[in-house]
Amino acid sequence: MLRQEFLKKWIMGLQICSASKKEMSILERKNAIKLSADLAMASTRNGSTNWRRALIANASKENDNTTLVDQILGKDSESIIKKASIPSAFHDERGTTCRGKKVLRNRCCGIRRAKKMAASAGSIAKKLVKKRTQVLKRLVPGGESMDEFSLMEETLDYILSLRAQVDVMRHFANATPPN
Amino acid sequence: MEGNSGTDSRSADNGVESLQLGEEIQRLVMAPETGNSFTALLELPPNQAMELLHEPGGNDETPPPFNRLLRSLDSTPTFPSNAELLERAAVFSVFAAENSMETSLIPVNSVANSGERVKREPMDTDSNPNSSDPNSNQKSTKRKEREKKGKGLTKKSKSKANETSDDGEKLPYVHVRARRGQATDSHSLAERARREKINARMKLLQELVPGCNKISGTAMVLDEIINHVQSLQRQVEFLSMRLAAVNPRIDFNLDSLLAAESESPVDGNFPGTVMPLMWPDSQVNGNRPPYQQIWHFDGLHQPVWERESHNFINADNSLLSYDSPTNSASLLSNQLKMEL
Numbered sequence: 001m002l003r004q005e006f007l008k009k010w011i012m013g014l015q016i017c018s019a020s021k022k023e024m025s026i027l028e029r030k031n032a033i034k035l036s037a038d039l040a041m042a043s044t045r046n047g048s049t050n051w052r053r054a055l056i057a058n059a060s061k062e063n064d065n066t067t068l069v070d071q072i073l074g075k076d077s078e079s080i081i082k083k084a085s086i087p088s089a090f091h092d093e094r095g096t097t098c099r100g101k102k103v104l105r106n107r108c109c110g111i112r113r114a115k116k117m118a119a120s121a122g123s124i125a126k127k128l129v130k131k132r133t134q135v136l137k138r139l140v141p142g143g144e145s146m147d148e149f150s151l152m153e154e155t156l157d158y159i160l161s162l163r164a165q166v167d168v169m170r171h172f173a174n175a176t177p178p179n
Numbered sequence: 180m181e182g183n184s185g186t187d188s189r190s191a192d193n194g195v196e197s198l199q200l201g202e203e204i205q206r207l208v209m210a211p212e213t214g215n216s217f218t219a220l221l222e223l224p225p226n227q228a229m230e231l232l233h234e235p236g237g238n239d240e241t242p243p244p245f246n247r248l249l250r251s252l253d254s255t256p257t258f259p260s261n262a263e264l265l266e267r268a269a270v271f272s273v274f275a276a277e278n279s280m281e282t283s284l285i286p287v288n289s290v291a292n293s294g295e296r297v298k299r300e301p302m303d304t305d306s307n308p309n310s311s312d313p314n315s316n317q318k319s320t321k322r323k324e325r326e327k328k329g330k331g332l333t334k335k336s337k338s339k340a341n342e343t344s345d346d347g348e349k350l351p352y353v354h355v356r357a358r359r360g361q362a363t364d365s366h367s368l369a370e371r372a373r374r375e376k377i378n379a380r381m382k383l384l385q386e387l388v389p390g391c392n393k394i395s396g397t398a399m400v401l402d403e404i405i406n407h408v409q410s411l412q413r414q415v416e417f418l419s420m421r422l423a424a425v426n427p428r429i430d431f432n433l434d435s436l437l438a439a440e441s442e443s444p445v446d447g448n449f450p451g452t453v454m455p456l457m458w459p460d461s462q463v464n465g466n467r468p469p470y471q472q473i474w475h476f477d478g479l480h481q482p483v484w485e486r487e488s489h490n491f492i493n494a495d496n497s498l499l500s501y502d503s504p505t506n507s508a509s510l511l512s513n514q515l516k517m518e519l
Contacts, residue, residue, distance in 0.1 A: 026423050030422075033419040034419035037419060125398060139408045149380065155384060159411065162411040169422065
């Protein structure tokens with residue numbers, strides 16, 4: 001179901017891309033393919049999750065011709081972008097404030113820890129987990145503004161969609177005869 | 180948890196108080212209804228009272244634990260059936276904790292019972308309150324229970340409020356168990372609940388990401404997840420690069436693609452992609468071919484329309500396998516050009 005939707009939208013996007021621009025270099029082609037694939041992936045399931053919205057918003061921010069693409073990709077992409085931009089801004093604000101608080105708290109904890117002069121294994125593990133969470137946040141689109149729980153959920157969804165994407169694309173790549 | 184502790188204390192108290200209880204019962208039976216004599220009995224823990232309130236509402240067949248206790252007290256003051264009672268009490272405490280819905284039944288029951296009590300009162304007082312007589316004793320115990328209920332009625336609003344608040348508090352207790360030494364204020368409870376939710380998600384992710392099952396430790400699991408996501412993203416990158424390199428035009432010519440696909444071995448994990456391949460933009464242009472409908476329930480009529488339009492895809496769960504690849508491919512490309 002996911003794959004079907006993805007494939008449909010991806011091919012639509014590709015056709016639109018090819019219609020808009022006839023001659024392309026390899027890199028341009030690659031970018032167009034990837035972009036349309038990403039957008040197709042993001043626009044499945046109505047862009048219901050955060051990362052999809054973030055992806056679409058990013059794509060529409062980066063290049064101007066992509067707005068054209070995703071306009072045709074999803075009929076309600078405009079609303080998705082709006083939805084994405086508004087909560088993302090909101091989340092960004094909240095995220096920064098939260099980060100500030102966290103930094104403060106960390107400092108407090110650090111002072112306390114320094115007073116105790118004991119770096120327990122638990123704190124090290126916590127640090128490791130935090131580091132990895134930050135990395136994961138960078139990987140998942142729009143993950144910077146998520147809290148941990150929603151990050152986990154979005155990661156789940158994101159992995160599933162990525163798998164579908166990879167699957168479809170690999171089939172395509174295998175299907176196209178190597179020249 | 181609280182109910183268990185209550186029953187524990189109660190069973191512990193039983194042995195000590197058994198004789199006192201017996202005397203008190205005697206007094207209760209003989210005396211006309213005075214609130215003071217019951218207050219001594221009603222100094223039991225409130226959840227025990229709740230049990231007693233719940234129990235007759237649920238089923239009248241089984242004698243309530245308190246009833247049984249009184250009978251056993253009557254027959255032998257040493258209280259032999261302690262273990263059984265304890266079991267029952269435990270069961271009923273769970274029962275009471277679970278079926279908090281029955282609290283709504285209590286007022287009705289108690290009202291009815293209180294009315295009955297007024298009627299029956301003279302009989303009870305007239306009858307000989309000899310504890311050796313089983314009938315009167317049975318009555319007395321019943322009456323006592325009723326009176327307890329009456330007391331419960333006066334306490335009704337309060338106990339109800341307590342019950343609801345208890346339920347509200349119990350919910351996090353069920354999910355988030357505070358071990359020894361852990362904080363129990365609302366903040367740390369919420370924090371613990373949040374962490375458990377995250378852990379549940381993490382478990383799901385662990386199942387999803389291959390090779391992540393054996394690993395324990397959040398950091399390691401996160402590592403694996405990160406690796407997996409990164410590898411998937413890289414694969415997307417690579418595949419798009421490859422597609423771009425292979426195809427001179429971004430608009431994949433689907434006929435060659437499909438022809439190649441039909442020759443290549445098809446694995447079955449790619450179901451239901453024939454439709455969108457065939458009609459990628461069926462929404463864009465409304466003029467669908469008339470045999471579009473056939474596609475939907477093709478499985479049964481396949482031979483028929485296969486003969487009619489003797490080159491079509493059979494859409495049986497495999498991706499893009501053809502009856503006659505060359506014909507259908509050309510037709511497909513024509514179709515696509517038409518639609519475009």
